[in-house]
Amino acid sequence: LRSATTIGKKDGSCEEFDPERIFAWRAVFEPEARAGRGAPYSERIRELERIANITWPAKDQTEIGGWILRASQREDGKGISRRANSVLPLGAPPYGDPQISLDDALTLVKDFYSSRILPPLIQIPLPAYKQLDEMLEEMGWSIDLEGEMLIADRSDIVNNYSGELSSHLTISAECDRAWLELHDDRSEIIMRNYPAKYFSIEDDHSSVIARGRLASSDDWAMIAAIYVHPDHRSQGLGRKILGAMAHHSPSPKLASSVVGASNHRS
Numbered sequence: 001l002r003s004a005t006t007i008g009k010k011d012g013s014c015e016e017f018d019p020e021r022i023f024a025w026r027a028v029f030e031p032e033a034r035a036g037r038g039a040p041y042s043e044r045i046r047e048l049e050r051i052a053n054i055t056w057p058a059k060d061q062t063e064i065g066g067w068i069l070r071a072s073q074r075e076d077g078k079g080i081s082r083r084a085n086s087v088l089p090l091g092a093p094p095y096g097d098p099q100i101s102l103d104d105a106l107t108l109v110k111d112f113y114s115s116r117i118l119p120p121l122i123q124i125p126l127p128a129y130k131q132l133d134e135m136l137e138e139m140g141w142s143i144d145l146e147g148e149m150l151i152a153d154r155s156d157i158v159n160n161y162s163g164e165l166s167s168h169l170t171i172s173a174e175c176d177r178a179w180l181e182l183h184d185d186r187s188e189i190i191m192r193n194y195p196a197k198y199f200s201i202e203d204d205h206s207s208v209i210a211r212g213r214l215a216s217s218d219d220w221a222m223i224a225a226i227y228v229h230p231d232h233r234s235q236g237l238g239r240k241i242l243g244a245m246a247h248h249s250p251s252p253k254l255a256s257s258v259v260g261a262s263n264h265r266s
Contacts, residue, residue: 033219035151035253042128046090048149048220048255049125055215055222057193058084062112065099066091069112072190079118082145082264083257084190086121094131102135122265133265141265151255154221154246161243168202169244178208183227191225199244201237210237214245221251 058070089096
């Protein structure tokens with residue numbers, strides 16, 4: 001429909017009609033995007049890593065073709081999180097298309113991190129860059145950490161956690177000191193570089209005992225920094241925070257990067 005009396009045809013033209021002469025009609029709605037469907041698997045993995053990089057932005061970023069070199073340091077010079085202090089290949093497989101030889105690209109990587117007194121680290125989304133992972137292993141790069149990207153549909157989380165919302169829940173556009181100090185968080189410099197929602201559950205004394213961060217880009221929402229105070233675990237607070245974030249998510253698809261199918265090689 002282009003208007004209440006005009007319909008668009010397949011050839012691009014429009015035709016007027018009398019609504020009183022319509023015999024049958026039905027409404028057709030665009031389906032909600034699904035987390036596990038869409039582009040080919042390898043393309044979706046690269047999309048997720050791109051969005052994760054947008055919503056958790058490094059303080060310092062340099063591009064070498066399809067490689068993004070990232071660094072974020074505290075005042076004492078130490079790096080803040082592996083994601084924000086590693087190379088992310090996002091170009092065409094099998095090596096991420098640095099647009100120069102792999103040897104030259106790795107030399108630039110080592111120089112980039114050496115100048116910042118940081119160890120060189122490369123995040124390798126698998127299986128898209130499996131050949132890069134194997135090549136680095138042959139060159140002596142070791143696995144520093146293995147991680148996974150978990151995905152879910154907002155509707156599924158909301159349905160499963162519909163009764164888990166807390167009356168002590170607060171949502172803010174800023175991560176205040178109480179939110180940060182729950183886990184002695186040093187990632188403030190990164191989190192403040194991208195708009196996000198900060199979820200907190202407080203006890204009866206207004207102390208933060210559980211928290212989480214939700215940042216959206218395109219039709220994905222990235223969940224991060226979920227933490228429950230050790231004295232309040234096994235009480236379902238993690239479920240309540242997750243349910244609240246899904247309930248208030250502006251995006252239909254949820255994702256979270258956790259330790260434990262990308263490799264970080266150093």
